[in-house]
Amino acid sequence: MPLTPIDGHTQLVGLIGWPVEHSMSPAMHNAAFEARDLNWRYLPLPVPPGRVEAAARGLAALGFRGANLTVPHKRSVLQALDTIAPEAKALGAINTIVVERDAEGTTTLSGHNTDAAGFIGALRAAGFDPTGSSVVVVGAGGAARAVVFGLLKAEAASVLVLNRTLERARALVADLGRSSQSILRAEVLDEETLLETVRAADLLVNATPIGMWPRVDASIWPVEIPLPSCLTVFDLVYNPLETKLLRQARRSGAEALDGLDMLVRQGALAFEMWTGVEAPVEIMRGTCERALNK
Numbered sequence: 001m002p003l004t005p006i007d008g009h010t011q012l013v014g015l016i017g018w019p020v021e022h023s024m025s026p027a028m029h030n031a032a033f034e035a036r037d038l039n040w041r042y043l044p045l046p047v048p049p050g051r052v053e054a055a056a057r058g059l060a061a062l063g064f065r066g067a068n069l070t071v072p073h074k075r076s077v078l079q080a081l082d083t084i085a086p087e088a089k090a091l092g093a094i095n096t097i098v099v100e101r102d103a104e105g106t107t108t109l110s111g112h113n114t115d116a117a118g119f120i121g122a123l124r125a126a127g128f129d130p131t132g133s134s135v136v137v138v139g140a141g142g143a144a145r146a147v148v149f150g151l152l153k154a155e156a157a158s159v160l161v162l163n164r165t166l167e168r169a170r171a172l173v174a175d176l177g178r179s180s181q182s183i184l185r186a187e188v189l190d191e192e193t194l195l196e197t198v199r200a201a202d203l204l205v206n207a208t209p210i211g212m213w214p215r216v217d218a219s220i221w222p223v224e225i226p227l228p229s230c231l232t233v234f235d236l237v238y239n240p241l242e243t244k245l246l247r248q249a250r251r252s253g254a255e256a257l258d259g260l261d262m263l264v265r266q267g268a269l270a271f272e273m274w275t276g277v278e279a280p281v282e283i284m285r286g287t288c289e290r291a292l293n294k
Contacts (some may be wrong), residue, residue: 012041012042012064013040014068015042016056016067016069018049020044023044024292025068026043027288032268040274045067052069059097066097066099066270068095069097078094081109082109082110087116090149091115091149096112098274118265119266120153122264133203134201135201137205138204140171140172145172147236148172159183159184162189162194164189169188195222195225198227199228202230203234204233207236211237212239223248229254233249234257237258238258242258261285268284
């Protein structure tokens with residue numbers, strides 16, 4: 001079924017970032033709107049650094065229903081918002097804006113972060129229950145922060161953050177570990193620590209760009225050592241879909257999960273916030289897979 005023609009009733013959302021031309025989000029969301037027969041469109045919205053507050057406030061004036069945020073704007077947009085959801089406040093980053101209008105036509109911009117819920121949703125869809133689990137997370141950037149937040153909320157038993165810069169990992173732990181019952185700690189990332197801690201873990205998460213195109217021959221795991229076969233390995237990288245780390249996991253008999261499902265599920269949550277309609281997750285993933293295969 002072709003997309004509904006654009007008319008005066010078309011509802012608009014988009015992606016604010018710099019750059020945005022590489023993003024799969026427009027294709028993914030427009031396929032979802034088509035599948036649900038919604039007269040909506042998702043547009044790439046390139047906004048240079050320093051202009052995101054004006055762009056965000058302009059959403060309501062232009063009649064947009066919301067937007068996604070990507071680099072470098074996830075933090076700098078905070079000042080433009082009227083309300084910030086608790087998960088976004090805890091993470092200090094926004095990836096979804098919802099434009100809300102009351103009966104009098106007054107608009108408010110609410111900021112959300114769907115990354116943590118997208119990660120946990122992808123884990124559970126693959127059959128892994130993080131509750132009570134022991135997890136090693138490699139990395140301490142924004143992606144790692146969302147992963148750790150999601151794991152703590154899902155009541156993982158323990159989460160260890162490994163990072164080459166120990167101070168950054170400790171800062172993440174200090175920020176997120178205050179109100180959690182889970183054991184959350186940080187250590188420096190080196191080969192010996194990685195091997196030792198993963199042997200006792202249920203889940204290993206790569207929350208770094210290591211293995212991403214074009215450096216597809218890189219991996220956080222040593223080449224000559226097999227991964228534990230009882231382990232689940234989740235690589236947040238989705239380009240390529242099968243990273244070197246995931247090939248290592250499969251050769252070792254471990255469960256291997258790619259990062260595309262997290263991307264799709266965080267997008268699906270934004271879709272549902274905007275439209276109030278259940279997102280067609282499989283169609284969204286299939287659209288992204290076809291884009292990656294090209």
